Amino acid sequence: MTRIDKNPRTGGNAVEVRGLVKHYGETKALDGVDLDVREGTVLGVLGPNGAGKTTLVRCLSTLIVPDAGHATVAGYDVVKQPRQLRRIIGLTGQYASVDEKLSGWENLYMIGRLLDLPRKTARTRADELLERFSLTEAAKRPAMNYSGGMRRRLDLAASMIGSPAVLYLDEPTTGLDPRTRNEVWDEVQRMVAEGATVLLTTQYMEEAEQLANELTVIDKGRIIANGGVDELKAKVGGRTLQIRPTDPAQLPAMVKALAEAGLDGIAGSQAVPDEGMLYVPILSDDQLTAVIGLFAGRGLSIAHIATALPSLDEVFLAITGEKTSPSVTDTIPEEVPA
Amino acid sequence: MSTATLTPDAPTGSAPAKVLHDEGRIGLRGNLRHIGALVRRNLLQIKQDPESMFDALLMPIVFTLLFVYVFGGSVGASLGGDRQTYINYVIPGLMAMMGMNIAMAVGTGVNDDFRKGVMDRFRTMPIARSSVLIAKIVVELGRMMVATVILLGMGFLIGMQLKTSVFGLLAAVGLSAAFGVAIMWIFMLLGLSLKTAQAVQGMGFLVMMPLQFGSSIFAPPTTMPGWLRSFTDYNPLSNLADAARGLMLGGPVAHSVWLTLGWAAAITLVTAPLAVSKFRKKT
Numbered sequence: 001m002t003r004i005d006k007n008p009r010t011g012g013n014a015v016e017v018r019g020l021v022k023h024y025g026e027t028k029a030l031d032g033v034d035l036d037v038r039e040g041t042v043l044g045v046l047g048p049n050g051a052g053k054t055t056l057v058r059c060l061s062t063l064i065v066p067d068a069g070h071a072t073v074a075g076y077d078v079v080k081q082p083r084q085l086r087r088i089i090g091l092t093g094q095y096a097s098v099d100e101k102l103s104g105w106e107n108l109y110m111i112g113r114l115l116d117l118p119r120k121t122a123r124t125r126a127d128e129l130l131e132r133f134s135l136t137e138a139a140k141r142p143a144m145n146y147s148g149g150m151r152r153r154l155d156l157a158a159s160m161i162g163s164p165a166v167l168y169l170d171e172p173t174t175g176l177d178p179r180t181r182n183e184v185w186d187e188v189q190r191m192v193a194e195g196a197t198v199l200l201t202t203q204y205m206e207e208a209e210q211l212a213n214e215l216t217v218i219d220k221g222r223i224i225a226n227g228g229v230d231e232l233k234a235k236v237g238g239r240t241l242q243i244r245p246t247d248p249a250q251l252p253a254m255v256k257a258l259a260e261a262g263l264d265g266i267a268g269s270q271a272v273p274d275e276g277m278l279y280v281p282i283l284s285d286d287q288l289t290a291v292i293g294l295f296a297g298r299g300l301s302i303a304h305i306a307t308a309l310p311s312l313d314e315v316f317l318a319i320t321g322e323k324t325s326p327s328v329t330d331t332i333p334e335e336v337p338a
Numbered sequence: 339m340s341t342a343t344l345t346p347d348a349p350t351g352s353a354p355a356k357v358l359h360d361e362g363r364i365g366l367r368g369n370l371r372h373i374g375a376l377v378r379r380n381l382l383q384i385k386q387d388p389e390s391m392f393d394a395l396l397m398p399i400v401f402t403l404l405f406v407y408v409f410g411g412s413v414g415a416s417l418g419g420d421r422q423t424y425i426n427y428v429i430p431g432l433m434a435m436m437g438m439n440i441a442m443a444v445g446t447g448v449n450d451d452f453r454k455g456v457m458d459r460f461r462t463m464p465i466a467r468s469s470v471l472i473a474k475i476v477v478e479l480g481r482m483m484v485a486t487v488i489l490l491g492m493g494f495l496i497g498m499q500l501k502t503s504v505f506g507l508l509a510a511v512g513l514s515a516a517f518g519v520a521i522m523w524i525f526m527l528l529g530l531s532l533k534t535a536q537a538v539q540g541m542g543f544l545v546m547m548p549l550q551f552g553s554s555i556f557a558p559p560t561t562m563p564g565w566l567r568s569f570t571d572y573n574p575l576s577n578l579a580d581a582a583r584g585l586m587l588g589g590p591v592a593h594s595v596w597l598t599l600g601w602a603a604a605i606t607l608v609t610a611p612l613a614v615s616k617f618r619k620k621t
Contacts (some may be wrong), residue, residue, distance in 0.1 A: 061462045083363065085462040096454035099379060101386040106379075113375035114465050116368060142386055227621065 014039040014166050014197035015060065022055050022221075029055035031221035032069065037166075037253040039223065042188075042198040042228070044212030046205065046284065046315070052221040053201035054093070055065045057170045060199070061091050073166050090159035091169030097155050100144035104135050104154050107143060108161060129157040149180030156187055169200045174205060185210050187199035203312070205309050215234050233309070235265060241280040241288060243295075248276040254300055261294050263287060282307075364466050372465045376473030378490060384477075390447075394481040397439055398489035401432055405556060406496060413557050422497060425536045429554035430495035430510060430582035434487055434575055437518025438546055440482040445525030445538040452530065452620070461620075468614045475522050480517050486511055501587045510585040513598055517578050520605035527613040530620065574601035 003082050015037035022030040029052045037043040047053050058064045060071055063083040071078045078083040097263065098107040105126050130139050134151040135310060138146060142156060150173060156321030169188065173181040188211055192198055202208055208229065215232050217225040225232060245251060250270040258269045268282040282288050288307070295302060310318070370603050384390055405428050406421065414424035414616070421489075451457070451474075460470050490507075500507055509583035532538050552566060553559075553575040559567050561569065577597040 001536050063458060063461055086462055089462065091459065091462050092459075097459065099383070099456045100454070101383045102379060106382055111378050111463070113458075114460070114463050114609060115373055116371065116464075 004291050012039055015073050015199060017071040020059060020066050020071055021068035022059060022066050028221045033223055035216050037197055037199050039197050040195055041213040042192055042200055042211050043216055044215045045201040046215055047218035051218045054170055055203060057168045061089055061168055062086060090164030090167045092155045092159045092172055098143050101142055103140050103142055104130060105139040106111040108157060111158050111161050115293035129160060133157045148176055149183060152184055166197045169198060178185045205315055209309060219228060237302055239282055239307040242280050242306045242308055243302055244276055246301040246303040248285055250300050251278055254278050257294055258297050263290055271299055369466055369469055372469040373473045377476050380473060380477040382584055393443060394485040398485050399492055401491045403500045425496055425498045429498050430586050432489055433514050433556055433582050434578040436485045436489060436551055437482055437514050438521055439476060440485060441521035441525045442542040444518060444522045445529035445542055446535040448526055448529035449538050450533040450562055471526060471613055475519060478522055479519055497536060506585040510582040512579055516602045517598055520602040523606050523609040527609050530613055530616040538560040549573060549575050557575050574584055
């Protein structure tokens with residue numbers, strides 16, 4: 001594993017993990033994980049289902065005890081000083097949630113009281129956070145009647161009550177629709193702007209790019225890549241150009257044109273006739289311009305064009321040479337109809 | 339809102355100076371506050387789901403009617419009296435049984451509740467983990483008291499006599515409560531140990547049926563065969579039923595009261611720490 005650390009900040013590390021191991025029988029959920037989260041930054045931990053993301057968060061929040069290695073949060077050892085550690089962390093995930101039978105307000109008030117806030121302060125804090133997370137109207141309704149997005153916002157509010165120094169967000173937007181996902185992102189960005197240190201786990205490259213300063217890619221309990229978001233993007237080959245020709249019959253001509261032009265790094269273009277789409281991996285804006293120029297020069301007309309970040313599959317393919325799961329490129333037929 | 343910042347010079351092992359001597363222990367007042375907040379949670383759950391009170395509300399009525407009117411005549415006769423005699427005999431016994439039945443609900447409830455996400459949140463918060471369990475016991479004790487009041491009301495309604503005094507009655511209720519709490523800790527441990535609520539219930543019935551029926555709760559053990567009598571004599575439920583009966587009807591009580599208290603203390607001292615440790619280690 002290589003560490004890329006080009007912009008070291010002056011602050012210390014809020015989270016330090018060294019050689020963390022957790023086995024469940026034969027399964028190595030964590031197999032020697034090292035990582036740092038610098039104070040006031042967001043570390044994105046990117047990985048597929050079962051990579052060990054949740055196990056990592058559970059170790060760091062004292063829910064499970066690691067088998068080997070050690071980890072500190074704000075200097076507190078996760079195994080030896082769990083009580084102190086629990087005072088400074090906040091947790092939002094698919095599992096650490098709220099009481100469904102209680103209303104949003106009652107949940108926040110209860111958590112405030114458990115965090116030793118005086119009654120009055122706990123009440124004000126509950127009101128404040130409900131307003132901030134746009135839940136004031138639903139304040140008195142039981143949480144089980146909340147929509148998915150409202151539930152997640154309430155979870156976030158719950159983990160913010162104690163103004164935690166370190167916040168763990170375990171797949172905060174998994175299962176949410178795009179609009180709700182954006183709401184959650186906005187809130188996370190606000191928390192970060194206010195100085196929270198965040199460890200975020202996600203399956204989505206896009207989410208990591210939106211929220212994280214640095215990225216750690218994890219697979220099968222091991223860190224397989226590590227660095228700034230841009231560095232990692234460069235490593236995995238940047239974006240994919242999505243082109244829809246005006247006439248789908250021109251797809252083969254486009255592939256041919258690209259092959260003949262021999263642009264560096266875009267040999268892997270793929271035509272998907274079923275979708276009427278052409279996918280071209282590009283490394284830079286110059287290449288985007290070159291591709292368009294090439295098609296224009298040959299009279300190949302384009303109806304729609306867009307760029308997309310690499311998916312988790314593509315990131316993994318680039319880093320490990322292995323696919324995590326069948327991706328869109330697997331469905332491309334060998335013979336392209338003329 | 340503000341977010342706390344970390345001490346910049348504490349990148350590795352050393353904790354920030356301010357809390358260097360703070361072991362993170364929670365004082366008595368803090369614990370009481372936490373338990374209070376969690377009791378409130380459990381009460382709000384009942385408010386949200388009133389059906390969860392059905393057992394506490396209906397069980398005492400159904401059991402009283404069943405036992406008094408099905409067995410009352412014949413057992414009463416063998417006691418040298420009639421149904422009236424049996425009412426006086428069985429209500430203190432049912433009081434002992436009520437604690438058992440409510441306690442089983444602790445096991446199933448805990449099993450269900452503790453698989454929910456909110457438990458993980460509690461376990462990542464700076465509270466004693468025992469406070470989550472104690473709050474549950476407090477609320478269940480409240481449910482048990484509701485059931486006991488209904489049972490006694492039902493008893494007085496159909497002619498039960500209190501032959502001692504109100505203090506005797508209160509002592510009997512208190513003794514049942516102490517024993518009920520001990521049994522709740524057993525079921526708490528079961529609820530935390532077994533995989534499903536159904537398993538807890540199955541196991542609960544397996545243990546409870548012989549204990550309840552192989553006791554002096556429903557009928558005097560005088561006609562039972564010798565081997566069964568030696569079981570009923572040492573069955574803590576017999577001790578509790580005999581003690582409650584003595585406290586409400588008069589007669590010697592010291593022996594059975596002390597035995598009951600001994601059982602309650604011993605069971606609680608063994609199972610409560612085990613349950614807390616089980617909850618702490620649950621992953």
